[in-house]
Amino acid sequence: xQITDISVLATxxxxxxxxxxxxxxxxxxxxxxxxNAWGLYGTNDQLGTLNRLTxxxxxxxxxxxxxxxxxxxxxxxxxxxxxxxxxRQAFHQELYQKPPRIxxxxxxxxxxxxxxxWDGLRHFGYQKEKVFYNGVTLDDxxxxxxxxxxxxxxxxxWSEQGIxxxxxxxxxxxxxxxxxxxxxAFATSAISLDDLxxxxxxxxxxxxxxxxxxxxxxxxxxYNNLDKEKVNALREKMPPTFAGVEQSEEMxxxxxxxxxxxxGDHPSW
Numbered sequence: 001x002q003i004t005d006i007s008v009l010a011t012x013x014x015x016x017x018x019x020x021x022x023x024x025x026x027x028x029x030x031x032x033x034x035x036n037a038w039g040l041y042g043t044n045d046q047l048g049t050l051n052r053l054t055x056x057x058x059x060x061x062x063x064x065x066x067x068x069x070x071x072x073x074x075x076x077x078x079x080x081x082x083x084x085x086x087x088r089q090a091f092h093q094e095l096y097q098k099p100p101r102i103x104x105x106x107x108x109x110x111x112x113x114x115x116x117x118w119d120g121l122r123h124f125g126y127q128k129e130k131v132f133y134n135g136v137t138l139d140d141x142x143x144x145x146x147x148x149x150x151x152x153x154x155x156x157x158w159s160e161q162g163i164x165x166x167x168x169x170x171x172x173x174x175x176x177x178x179x180x181x182x183x184x185a186f187a188t189s190a191i192s193l194d195d196l197x198x199x200x201x202x203x204x205x206x207x208x209x210x211x212x213x214x215x216x217x218x219x220x221x222x223y224n225n226l227d228k229e230k231v232n233a234l235r236e237k238m239p240p241t242f243a244g245v246e247q248s249e250e251m252x253x254x255x256x257x258x259x260x261x262x263x264g265d266h267p268s269w
Contacts, residue, residue, distance in 0.1 A: 023253040033126040038134045046157035052260040053165045057210040061166035075116045083231045084114040122153035168211045173218030175199045185222035186234055190246035193254055213259045219266040244268040
């Protein structure tokens with residue numbers, strides 16, 4: 001039986017978190033761009049694969065907690081100082097006292113992508129088709145050409161429950177050092193899917209559906225060893241070049257079949 005109605009597909013595939021279409025079934029919306037899963041969670045959905053973080057999956061993840069040790073994954077807001085990449089604004093803090101009381105207030109000015117951040121579903125769209133997740137357009141976001149400005153596909157929808165689940169760290173940096181493999185964080189190069197699987201095997205890491213994938217490429221280590229002159233030279237390089245995971249059908253399928261979200265320590269995923 002061939003099903004073309006998106007609402008029917010949504011009903012079929014939304015019954016359980018594990019019941020997702022095969023990668024080969026994409027795109028779901030045949031009128032949309034390549035590999036889209038539009039309509040899987042409804043035409044007005046703004047969570048995407050974060051829908052995989054069901055109560056059952058989060059509960060299962062919580063059972064793996066063995067200690068109360070907490071580790072921050074944040075890069076400081078001022079980590080790039082006055083030299084952020086991509087021409088973004090530098091972090092600035094104005095701290096002032098409010099006399100006569102002994103009280104301090106402060107005002108921060110910063111680009112939300114000059115430090116740790118999640119790229120939302122309205123950040124980088126399909127370039128050729130000029131659309132974002134579920135067919136949202138620039139006009140829908142900016143309120144141009146007769147449309148009303150909106151927060152559609154904003155990360156506000158994500159923050160209502162947060163991104164909570166089982167995090168899986170693949171420490172590519174540590175692994176490639178053990179293998180005497182070279183890696184240039186500031187050159188266009190790819191971390192292959194085979195290498196990521198080798199990292200998981202070496203760590204004894206099991207990946208489960210709905211996991212949040214974290215890849216440590218070694219970018220932070222490389223960045224922290226640069227002097228200001230080298231940072232400036234790299235900032236002026238256009239277009240900028242960074243290492244990231246490989247761009248391939250196999251990598252897309254790997255992410256589609258396993259993860260609710262993915263993140264890394266490198267600027268270019």
